[in-house]
Amino acid sequence: MSAEKDFQYDIHDVQNIKTAFLDLQQEESTGFKFGLGTAVLSYFVLRRFTYLRTGPRFVGSMIFGSQVYGFYTHRSRAYYDYVAQQVNLHASEAINQCLGH
Numbered sequence: 882m883s884a885e886k887d888f889q890y891d892i893h894d895v896q897n898i899k900t901a902f903l904d905l906q907q908e909e910s911t912g913f914k915f916g917l918g919t920a921v922l923s924y925f926v927l928r929r930f931t932y933l934r935t936g937p938r939f940v941g942s943m944i945f946g947s948q949v950y951g952f953y954t955h956r957s958r959a960y961y962d963y964v965a966q967q968v969n970l971h972a973s974e975a976i977n978q979c980l981g982h
Contacts, residue, residue: 897964901964908954912953917946919946
């Protein structure tokens with residue numbers, strides 16, 4: 882058990898996960914701005930071109946905005962997940978070597 886506690890991660894793995902996380906933060910911030918902008922814009926478009934009441938118009942615009950946010954940040958979240966899986970794989974292989982498995 883002490884091998885797991887005292888394990889030193891490879892510096893390249895640490896750099897990869899830090900870079901992926903910073904990219905993820907940037908993408909989430911930009912995706913939020915695009916999603917919010919889409920929600921506001923779609924609210925006014927729905928107000929101008931449909932006869933929906935305020936509630937359904939608001940809900941529809943929030944759905945549009947959340948979809949834009951999800952589409953914009955999907956690639957970055959998938960890459961961060963991939964990098965995290967690779968780091969975990971390398972760490973578990975090294976820990977198993979230390980334990981003699």
